[in-house]
Amino acid sequence: MRIGELAERTGVSTRALRYYEEQGLLRPQRTTSGQRVYAESAVDSVGLIQQLYTAGLGSRVIATLLPAIDARSVGPELLERLLDERVRINAKAAELQEAGRRLDVLIKLATHPGTEPCPASLDHAVVRESASA
Secondary structure (H helix, E strand, O other): OOHHHHHHHHOOOHHHHHHHHHOOOOOOEEOOOOOEEOOOHHHHHHHHHHHHHHOOOOHHHHHHHHHHHHHOOOOHHHHHHHHHHHHHHHHHHHHHHHHHHHHHHHHHHHHOOOOOOOOOOHHHHHHHHHHHO
16 A cells, blocks of 8 residues: 555554654555555554554664564563663653642632632642642
8 A cells, every 4th residue: 555545544644654664663665666555564553653652662662662572572671671661651640640730729729719829839739739638
């Protein structure tokens, strides 16, 4: 299939597909005129690449991981990288949860104004909110 059809079937832009190729994540065949031709399996490959990006992995890690997934064998170095990525993602998730709590405080202040002055820090307000909950 041509790049446009792959883009349509996967919901990924042709620009992103070209980027995946530049990064070594996709390897289309080429016609004699140089046009890309993708195998049917590219649809699943693009889906997997998207999932790995969504999981927070970078293109270098994904490029290393894809052959390991195909071989169904992840060596100790790659496993260590994946474990490190999980730690990083969990820390980022905790940061996002904290940001959500701060937004909750702002929303409460905006929708339920009281006589108390605005807090000097949302961090302190988050602690008070958590303590009173």
